[in-house]
Amino acid sequence: MIELLIRYIKDKIDNQLTESDVRILSDVFYLKKIRKHQYFIQSGDVCKMAAFVVKGALKKYTIDASGKENILELYIENWWVGDKESFMTGAPTPYNIDAYEDSELLVINKDDFTHKLSKLTFMTELNNVLTERQSFQLMKRLHSSQTFTAEQKVEQLQNTYPEFFQRFPQHMIASYLGMTKETISRIRKNAANK
Amino acid sequence: MIELLIRYIKDKIDNQLTESDVRILSDVFYLKKIRKHQYFIQSGDVCKMAAFVVKGALKKYTIDASGKENILELYIENWWVGDKESFMTGAPTPYNIDAYEDSELLVINKDDFTHKLSKLTFMTELNNVLTERQSFQLMKRLHSSQTFTAEQKVEQLQNTYPEFFQRFPQHMIASYLGMTKETISRIRKNAANK
DNA sequence: GTACAATGTTGATCTAGGTCAATGTTTTTT
DNA sequence: AAAAAACATTGACCTAGATCAACATTGTAC
Structure with missing residues (x-):
């Protein structure tokens, strides 16, 4: 399973991964299966994991006063799942994330992320590339939403x-x-x- | 003027700025005054500058088919101005940015950014902090926009x-x-x- | 294979916020 | 100080999309 993540990372970064890099990745990421309807995080939790979707489909959403579900993000294979703001700052997340299909995730704990990954240059590079891309996408979504x-x-x-139309x-x-x-x-x- | 930027950067990053850092910053950023109604970038341009607002107020917007202005971002002192996606990728920007008040900007060219700043660790750190914050804010704005x-x-x-209500x-x-x-x-x- | 949950469709009706137009007020320019 | 822009308010009316309700279809569990 970890091979999918390795391949994904190689594709996103400029430099090569060393054998040591691969070993560390295999060490810190672990496979977690989550069943349809199961929560990954719930509103009010502090998000202590980030995860890469190997298989399955999930959604991030809030529930408003009248009980209506508002979906913010949909995730399928090769997407990263979690609330990054809560993960980084330790603040409780306002969002729920749960599985729409039975899913397999490669999960990393905040602790391992901080201590074992955050000093690896390829990881900060990946992180930056992804955050930047995320922010470009959000700007476009906001613009579409309003206009x-x-x-x-x-x-x-x-x-x-x-793909979303096939999966959800x-x-x-x-x-x-x-x-x-x-x-x-x-x-x-x-x-x-x- | 550059002092404002230095102070701003010191506030955002963990480590101290060295004298050499400060010298490089003073070297690559230059002051540009822009008058009310003047464009900073126009839709179709490639955005070749990023800028820090020392004084003034600006807006980023599109114009739709019927001529209606759709504002995406408002900027005042201590905000960064530009289309980061166009700046980073070299793709033409879909946005216009112009001054709503006479403004003073500390500007850096893409070329200097790439060659003189992007290898300084404090600068990549700043860049990451800001991109991350931007993406958190956009997520919240998107959620508000839709719900x-x-x-x-x-x-x-x-x-x-x-402040926006005072300035715009x-x-x-x-x-x-x-x-x-x-x-x-x-x-x-x-x-x-x- | 029957039942039940999840999903999708269609029509009737409602409403938040848009559009249009007129008028008032404040700021800027000359 | 007059004229012109820019900005803000108010009322009348309109419309995209929401809400409500009934029903049809598909998927899933026993």
Whole structure:
């Protein structure tokens, strides 16, 4: 399983991984299986793990006063799961993350991250690349959220992450895009007639 | 002027700045004054500068098909200005940035950034801290954008960046929050009667 | 293979916030 | 100090998308 992560990292960084790097990675990451509907973190927890998705599908969301679920992120294979802000600062997370499919995660504890990984240059490089990419994506999502019509949002998602439409039910996609299941249903019906 | 930047950096990083660090900073950053309404970058440009606001106020925005301005970021003293994605990747920016007040910026060119700063550890540290913070903020803004009412959005902004209400006209705040000037006007009138 | 949960569709109705237009106020320019 | 921009307010009306409710379809567990 760790091979998937090694391959992923090699792809993202400029330099090569040494044998020692690979050994450390294999040492600190451990496989955790989580079943459909099981929580990875719950609102109020401090997020003490970060994880790489080897297999499965998960979602990050909040629940509002009226009980409505608001999905912020969807995760499938090769995505990193967790609340980075809580992980880094130790503040309780406002989010829930749970599995939508039975999943396999490569998990690292905060403690190992701090002591065994954070001084490895390839790891800080990876971390920076990912944080930067995340922030670029969020800027685009915020812009779309504020300026696009529901139809444009769906179309954009079909262009950026078409996989999501295969892996998640429509009502979850709708929530991720900040609209209702009825709206996305009508939009897709319409799009089919074009 | 550079002292402001030095002080700012010292505040953000763990280690001390050496004399050599300070010399390099003074060397690569230069002061640029920009007048009200003047562009810092325009949509379609490649962003070849990053800048620290010493004095003034600016905005980042797009213009949609119908001519409506959509503000994505507001900047005042001690904020960093630019399109980081365009700056890092060399892709043309989709955004405009211009001055809302006469402003003074400490500017660094991409070339100097790459060759003279990017190998200094304090600078990569600063860069990472800022990118991370940016991404945390964007996540919160996206969540608010998708789940808050107009009223809640205004209230949240008053708690997070109350300065904005002093520095920018209401119609710009409205655009930043993704609503119209009429809506924010009615909300604030209401809030006053509480 | 029957039952039950999860998912998706469709129509009727509602509403938060947008649009439009007129008017008022404050700031800037000359 | 007058004229012109820029900014803000208010009312009337409109609309994209939400809500509500009923029903259809698909998946899953026993």
